[in-house]
Amino acid sequence: MALSRRQMIQLMFLGGSAAALSACGGGSSSPSLTGGSGNEKPNKPDPISPPDPVPEARELPLEAGPLADIGPLVDSGVDGILIPAGFSLRLVATAGRKPVSHAFGYLWHPLPDGGAVFPVGDGGWVYVSNSEFLPGGVGALRFGADGEIVDAYPILKNTRINCAGGATPWGTWLSCEEIFDGKVYECDPLGTPQQAQSYPALGLFKHEAAAVDMETASVFMTEDEGDGRLYRFVSTGRTSAINGADGLDLANGRLQVLEVSGYENGAYMEDLEAAREIHRVSWVDVQSPDRPQSQVRNDIQNSTGKGAPGTQFKGGEGIWIQFWPEGAQQTVSGYEHPLRAVVFFACKRDNRVYALDVDNDLIEVVFDNAQLEGSGEAGFDDVDNLVVSPAGDVVVAEDGDAMRLMVMVPNQPARILLQVPGGGSELTGPAFTPDGSRLYFSSQRAPSGLTGLMKLGRTYELSVPEAFR
Template sequence: MALSRRDILQLMFLAGGGAALAACGGGSSSSGGEETPRDPGDGGGTPTPTPEPPAPARELPLRAGPLANIGPLVDSGVDGVLVPEGFALRRVATAGRQPVSKLPLFLWHSLPDGGAVFSQADGGWVYVSNSEFVPGGVGALRFGADGELLDAYPILSNTRINCAGGATPWGTWLSCEEVEDGQVYECDPVGTPRQAQSHPALGRFKHEAAAVDLATSSVFMTEDEGDGRLYRFRSAGRVSAVNGAPGLDLDNGVLQVLEVEGFENGAYMEDLAGARALRRVTWVDVQSPDEPQSRVRARIEESTGQGAPGTRFKGGEGIWIQYWPEGERDTVTGFEHPLRAVVFFACKGDNRVHALDVDNDLIEVVFDNEQLISAGEDAFDDVDNLVVSPMGDVVVAEDGEAMRLMVMVPNQPARILLQVPGGGSELTGPAFTADGSRLYFSSQRGPAGLLGLPLGRTYELTVPAAFRAV
């Protein structure tokens, strides 16, 4: 019988407790030590056991979603892509070509990357997609309530290498530049490039992705550097966003980096077993937040001979937040707050996925290559974009040769949701519709456009109802 990490830790705890009890002679001592307290009402006979406080949680009480139950893959009939039986696939856009015939001047962008879906009042939705190209920018696909592709248009232009980003609770898209002095741009999914706004207060670094927690007025951001950090921007208040909805003030606040207890000032959690254990974190204000952070780190290290603030994360990639509503929040034993919000983020340098408990300031590695290898699966090949489905499934995209979308199952081997043959590309931009019925993604360098150049293809995966039940 396969044991999860939780089972192993529980067995270790019970074994340790038994050894400690034996060493104490079963709770009493014959060497003159203190006697066990007795109940004054029992005539001096049976000792009253002292209840032990519950041991603090050793991992977060995460749960798998319905996609953990998918079966083997079959040919979808579209570009050789493999999907589970009962799922359907269609190609919705090809780089260098017009997605819909009524817009002859708009061509779908090259190298599609991070994306998100935004519901619309008429029952339809918009899928936005970054362009990791020079120039960068963001394109949008407008779908009707029946899934028909109605329109396609740009919402950001004249930027540089827009990698991933993040959707905001107030309905805008944060598009991130992956360059040394990169910025974050806020876009309206149904707006125009002219309406987009940059937010320098979110820091200048190789931005990868972003996730917003409205309850704590926080924007969490990853950095795609080998010595990158995990950032948090604490907003100073609320303002009107680019789409007119009330949102966070992204121009005034404090930029911080995360430090894992025991791994401060540039230290790296080398030991995987130790990284899997729950650890406390703190947040430290960034120095010179208006300067490129890689240069700031180098200057601090040179002038002090010590590492710059922040735990090191190797190549931060996708980031997304999973929420639990009141009444469904599990207790994190030994800590103050029930589980409300967890930030999942991936790092391609060591192929780890981390889970950060926002309210309790706790972190652990929840997925890694050892789990796949021990289960007989091929190891991850550069984990990248990440999304959490409306049903609670954590899905991670993969670059390189294997080219898979993987469903993460907490502390167990992952499941393969789909695979694109051929390798040499990246799976990017996974994003679900609000009802979980459709998942959009791209093969960033799939054959496309003029002469079949590898510029990218964007797809829609239809998820059967049986895999959308929570």
């Protein structure tokens, strides 16, 4: 057992004194240093108590970003959309129309859905957007360094109901098909539809969205089913991506589902109070990864009478990863790793937003409608796409009647970033430019025809003042 500095000094003093007595003729019969007869046993130092254990955190140490300080909403002057004072809004594309005059017949796609922004070497950027239509596909808007649209073009064609997806760290877009045997397609934001590549190894299911963590070689994916799962594809290594960059090998790896401790084999975290606290998780390989996973789950249930592997997440939607650089990583009390990467994902059928600590294998609910009670705001109506700003704001889109973009404040009421009046549509594709100065999004079924009868969607750009980024 380790000794304290004080105890070590005491032992050194006692040992030195005994040696001096021996040199002067003292022995075992000599009086003890404590004034006894010399026959008593010498005093022993007090036993050392083990240090108190570090208490385990009950919540992840998450913090709100600057958008948590936005004020009340005002009319933007564009399609009746409400935004915070000091922000500005413009319409950048309407379904069925040319985004720019020289687009050589290219029309912006119907039912725009998930999207992302990619920087370009000339100081501009590209916003890509899925088409949740049949056929689906992906369209792209290229912006110059001054923010003006300079080009528009497709980067994926002839797919099925492309819902959301995710940007890769190597600069490509993963577009997800939301259909029972849906695939994931990798697209080059600066490329052509012919360059796009499908990756069945990422699973066949109702794909919603995807997010990539290079450090663990993982692609995290949500599934838009009532009994859906959260998936992880662990790649076997690196390879050259379709844009020539060094990326993960998306053709080879293991497909897994997440299980929350105590909620395995299709169980659901019904108790909301319990779900708001940290739970440990593990990953389990899926069965028959080459088959549609909804069918695999049914087969397991029918043949065994038990649920298939994986905790149930009801209607998985948007997903995004927030990273913290070394030196800015918070300690998670009682756990081994600091907070490096957190996967945020939304589930529309219970209106929850979850946070998954990638390195410590921990999960908790960080937002739910009960947290809006007393705030004066109506509860969420189908949470959908999700994005994390460069400044760390978690922004969640909403379907249904209220049609809002909400800023999540961990374990507190959310703030409204904007609202589209009228309902009957979905807010989709929120994505920030790398500097956080612009946020793109779509109203998926906004009026798009000359008569207003065709409701195929519009895409907008929200400018964010510097004070909020």
